[in-house]
Structures are given as structure tokens and as C-alpha cells.
Amino acid sequence: MKFTLSWLKRHLETEASVDEIVETLTDLGLEVEDVEDRAARLADFTIGKVLEAEKHPDADRLKVCKVETDDGVTQIICGAPNARAGITVVVAKPGTYVPGIDTTIQVGKIRGIESHGMMASEREMELSDEHDGIIELQSGEVGQRFVDWLAQNDPAKVDPVIEIAITPNRGDALGVRGIARDLAARGLGRLRPLDTPKIEGRFDSPVAVTIDDDTRDGCPVFCLRMIRGVKNGPSPDWLQAQLRAIGLRPISFLVDVTNWFTHDLNRPLHVFDADVVAGHLRVHRAAGGETITALDEKAYSLPGGAIAISDANGVESIAGIMGGAHSGVTEQTVNVLVESAYWDPVQIATTGRALKINSDARYRFERGVDPAFTPNGLDHAVRMILDHAGGEPSHMVVAGAVPETARSYELNTDRVESLVGMSIPADEQRATLTALGFEVSGEAPSLSAAVPSWRGDVQGEADLVEEVARIASLTKLQGKPMTRPAQVLRPVLTPMQMRERTARRTLAALGYDECVTYSFIDAASAALFADEIEPLRLENPISSEMSHMRPALLPGLLQAAARNQARGVEQIALFEVGAAFHGGEPGEQHLLATGLLVGPGPRDLHGTRRAPDVFDAKADAEAVLAALGAPAGAQVMRGAADCWHPGRSGRIGLGPKKTLAVFGEVHPRILRALDVRGPAVGFTIWPAEIPFPKAAGTNRGALQMSDLQAVERDFAFVLDAGVEAQKVVMAARGADKTLIDDVRVFDEFVGGNLGEGRKSIAISVRLQPREATLTDKEIEAVAAKVVEKVTKATGGELRG
Secondary structure (H helix, E strand, C coil): CEEEHHHHHCCEECCCCHHHHHHHHHHCCCCEEEEECHHHHCCCCEEEEEEEEEECCCCCCCEEEEEEECCEEEEEEECCCCCCCCCEEEEECCCCEECCCCEECCCEEECCEEECCEECCCCCCCCCCCCCCCCCECCCCCCCEHHHHHHHHCHHHHCCEEEECCCCCCHHHHCHHHHHHHHHHHCCCEECCCCCCCCCCCECCCCCEEECHHHCCCCCEEEEEEEECCCCCCCCHHHHHHHHHCCCCCCCHHHHHHHHHHHHCCCCCEEEECCCCCCCEEEEECCCCCEEEECCCCEEECCCCCEEEEECCEEEEECCCEEECCCCCCCCCCEEEEEEEECCHHHHHHHHHHHCCCCHHHHHHCCCCCHHHHHHHHHHHHHHHHHHHCCEEECCEEEECCCCCCCEEEEECCHHHHHHCCCCCHHHHHHHHHHCCCEEEEECCEEEEECCCCCCCCCCHHHHHHHHHHHHCHHHCCCCCCCCCCCCCCCCCCHHHHHHHHHHHHHHHCCCEECCCCCEECHHHHHHHCCCCHHHECCCCCCHHHCEECCCCHHHHHHHHHHHHHCCCCCEEEEEEEEEECCCCCCCEEEEEEEEEECCCCECCCCCECCCCHHHHHHHHHHHHHHCCCCCCCEEECCCCCCEEEEEEEEEECCCCCEEEEEEEECHHHHHHCCCCCCEEEEEECHHHCCCCCCCCCCCCCCCCCCCCCEEEEEEEEEECCCCHHHHHHHHHCCCCCCEEEEEEEEEEECHHHCCCEEEEEEEEEECCCCCCCCHHHHHHHHHHHHHHHHHHHCCEECC
């Protein structure tokens, strides 16, 4: 959004400088992107007077002029038809940059005669498109800076141009008056009153308007006036200067009026040549395929559902976006239809995107204009047309009705401090909202604010608080420490969130690097880790590599390892804590913590590098389980999933049906499929499967120690080769839970005189008395129970 300082002062009575205005706008949330100082570009141009103008001896159209400047009389060659003695001109001396022709003037020879400068036209100085001759000033002293003369005689041409960025919710700031309203509310000036013009119609418009029933949601109201006998032509200089300053090219007065009000009051308008319109106007939805050549001279095919304005001959305008060239006004237009309508923002945005048209009207309508200002905006434009182009207005034609936007919200004046931390007196809050156009009633702390029709973005009390704080200046917000409650606060994190955080910290402490992978993987990878992948398939995947929800974290880690190996990384230790999925419905997901070790480990003191094995993965899995509070009696068992090596993997659980974790070496088949150079070992933990303690508390149990001497007894059992050592340990431990403190395996022997398919497992059982030293008889009794339990559980026998 661009505007000039003089344009702003049409609505804001202020003595503030440009710097003050710029700083205040940014503080109000209307961020200033650029300030163009047009006077600086013309600072080197001075006023001179032509003393003589003689025909060039070698060129019929050139004149050799003697020009009086502040440096004395100088010679300038000029080809302008109006160059003559006695006129006051604008001089560009050597070294002056001329913006209109992008040239720096130098001393040069033209047809053999030296020229020491240039006399400029308005186009060469980017003041207008006029270039038929050089500038002739009616006043001015020789040597005076031209910008100083302009500041006194035509300030609009050297006004600073301010450009601000508008957020999508602030459609009201897309008009200069809306910007002035914000500045006035801050106290930077007084908002000038905007009088509603009174237009008395002289006749009934011969052109009527209808809105189809299925279109009223997209166009609630359409207002129209005809003006007969207008004289279209160039706009007044002030109007042309303001439009040029913001980058718009003046076309003709009737067109310029619509562009000017679009930026001045945020009221997009359109004008039709009434003599070209056939019959009445109809606002309707396009069936699809209708064509129109718009004012940008491009042909468009309307999509189905787009709103169009048609006459008896067909589509004449793309509603709210761009008019048609067929009914556009020209210099020969004498009867004109001036239209002001309200269009639904979503409808305009949808049609504009489909047709790829970016116009000032679309930009404003899709952000929301003031619906209540629709008829008044029309009369403002009609008043200007009558004042400058003459004519006779018709009565206003109104189709539909202005949509109802009235709404009020309660404002507790104490909410400002609680929401934004600023202490603003209630009277100041009331004054701020009133200055912004809200109608405030009630007494503090309970106020009621009626929202003005141009503020469609205000939808609740929080928005009222934002307006109050914005005008008060959020830059004045000071940090204050929050009060600390006297009581102990309850934990913010849930137990599972605490476990998730603990798992991350523990794995990082073990030397793993955290990896965050996508929750989506390809179908082939998903099939490696799940028996049924159809429930995991996405209906609308973003790519073929992300077609399924991941059934495990391991495929993502293996793919990350493959990418690292491709880049020369050998030692890889990755982990991820996140969700995996066993279905596509809400709740069909579970939390996992997975670690992966690939490649040789670091060198030891002797330069040897050892690849990680299944026992490394087991140790790390047990460390994480311990940190998460898993019971010490968890068992290691066979039976890991197919993605693990069948002979080099296991699972940790509380019985055969309660699995807490799996660990082992990744199956070679999986490594080949994912292009990973093995071996690779890893583990997966299910934190949710770990039982929570029955009694919640942060204290540990009392330390149990005994002064009595512990006793150790060794046992060796001959077993079938397929019996796990863990089974022997668990059976021995259950012989006497009071006295047996620890059971560990210290030897395994296979073959020899034991025979084929047999082995010997040796265990050490530690007995810890609690009340008295054990006697030989008590020790022998426990030993007998150990032999009995192990024999019964394993089918083995005590080795002789």
C-alpha cells in the first residue's frame, strides 16, 4: 500500500514529520517497507532563464541557447519546439543525473557545437508523461533549486511516498483514510471529518440491475448510478500526480476516479460506458466457458461458479476483479454507469486464483472492504465526477441489500493487563476504541464495544484487547517477573512424557545421536517390518517414498545409516524416540525408543577396532530400561521378530506375553533391502509396557544391608544343549527368595564326555543371611532346593 504525505494530510490534520509518521506506522503494526524521497532525485536541478535562442547552423530542429544559470551564462543545445528567448526553464548542469532517461549529463558536442547541460521536460524528470517540450515556469529566480520551487507551487509532485505492508486481517488499512484513522487514534493528529455527499437524482436510470438468487451469497448488494452528459478527458494535475506517485498511470478522468477512491477510501469502483451496455445488467454465476476480453486486453474463459456481470450481449465484467474492454469508458464517453458493489472475499479469491488476475480491486475485496460504505462510496465518486466532468446523475439503483455486520463484544478492562501485560487505564481504553470507530457503552471494568462495519477482523474480546494494546504501543511493554505461587506446583509433564524425555537423555548419554525421521515410509520398507501394511497406506501420499505410516522406527534409522555410509561415515550410532503405527485410526499408534549401531567402533589403545555385537545392543537396552524404571526381574528370552537375526537376537520381558524390549543383530535380508553395509545391531523399547510403580513417590526404598557373612555355593548341571542358561538362573533364584541374593552363570562346557547334544552350565548361588549366621544344615537345605528346582525346570541333572 503506497500513499504520499499530502494525500495522508487530506484525511489527517497533523504537523508530524515524515520520520515521526514512519516510526508510528511501524509501531502500530503497519510496517513501513520503503520511503521514497522524490525531492532527493531532483535536488541538482536548478532554475535558469533563456536569454537567446538561435537556430543551429547544421540542424533545422536544434537551437543554440544562451541560458543564464547560477554559474553564469552557459550554452545549451536544445531540440524542444518551445525553446525560445525569455522563458524560465529547469536546467540540468553537467554532472546532474536525469532519472527519466537514466543518464548523467556531460559536456558534449552536438553537430560541432558544445552543449553545457540540458533543459528538462516533465517526463525526463518523471513528473508526468508530458514530453512535447521543455518545462516553462511562470515564476522562479535564476539559480533557485527546482525542488524548492515545487515545494512552494506544486508540493504533490515532490511529496515523500510511503509504502507499508498490510497483513491479511487489516483490509481497512488498504485505504489512506484507514491509515489516517490509526495515526489519529495514536494521537499523531486529528482525523478530518468525512462528509457524506448528497446526490439528488434527476431521472430514473434506464439501466436496471438484477442479482440471481444463487448469487446473493457472493454479491449481497449492488449499487449503480448513471451520469448523462459527462466530459471525459485528462484528470486534474493533483489527481494525476497522486496516482503517478503510487505507481499508477493516469488514463482518463473517469478511470482515474475509480483508481483514486480504491486507494483513498478502500472502495473499489467500476465505470461502464452506458451507450455500449445493451439492456439491463445481470449479476450471475458463470456456467463455465464464457469468454471476455478484459481491460488488460487479455482474453479470459470464466470457470464455472465465478460471478460475472452481463448485459444482453454477454459478459461485460469479471465481478470484483476486472471490467471488460467492450464496455470500458473512452474519451468519447458521454454517458457513464458508475458501479459500487460488495463481493464475498472467498468468491473473489477463488475466481482470481483460477484466472490468475491480480488487480487492486481483487486485492481489496478478498481481504474485505466495508460493506456498509457501498452506497456512500458510490456517491463520493459521483460527486467528484459531477464536480470535474459535469453531467446529470440518475437516482441510485440498488439491487439486494447491505449485509448485516452489526455485532458487539464485552470488554473487561482488566483483561488487557492479564493478556498483554500492560497496565492501561480504563478511560484510555475507551478513548482508543472510540477513536478507532467503535461505539463504546457501559462503565469500567465492564464495557461493551460495537464493532464498526469496516473492521471485519474483530471477532471477540481478545481482538479488542489487541486494538487497545496496539494503539498504546507494544514497544512500551516492560518485562516483569511472574509471581511464584506459595504451594508446590503439580508436574506439568505426564508420566509417559517423563519416560519419553528420560529415554532421550539416556540414549544421548550412551553416545547415540538423535535422529528425527518422517512418519511416512515407502511400501517396500513397511512390508519388511509389518505383516499387514494395507491399514497403514495413505489415501493421498505426498510422494511414492512416503506412501505408508511407519510400523517401526528401525526402517527410518537404517535408511539414515545408508545415507551416512554413502557419504563415507563409518561409525554410526543413531536413536529415535517417537510414534509408530499399527493402524490408520486415531489411537492406533504406540511410543517406541529405538537405537542402532552400525560399523566398527572406535580404536582402542592397541589400534584395534571391534564391531558392535548383540551384547552391546543388549547392554544399552537394559540401561534404558533401568532408567525408565523397569523391574529388575525382567527376563531375557528368545523369540524376536523376523527383522532380527534368529540366532543373534532376543527379547526382554516380564513373562512370555509381556515384552518390554527386543534387541539383536539386524537380519542380513533387511540390510540388503535397505542398502546398509553390516553388521548392524540395535534394539527397540516399548516404554508404555513398563509397569508403573504402585505407590507413587520420589523417595527410594530403605537400603537393606547385613553384617552377616554371605555364603556362595557352586553348582554344575548337565542339560540338553537347547536349554537356555536364563532358565537355569531363574529356577535357582526361585529356590529360596529370602536367602538367595544373587545367581550368576560362570561357566559353560559343551562336548567331551557329556555326549552329543548335551552341555554343562555352572552357576554360583550367593546366600545372604538376614538374622543369624547360616548353619551347615541350613546351607545344605537351600542347596537341595536349588538342585530340585533346576532339575524340575530344565530336565537336567547335577553334574558328578
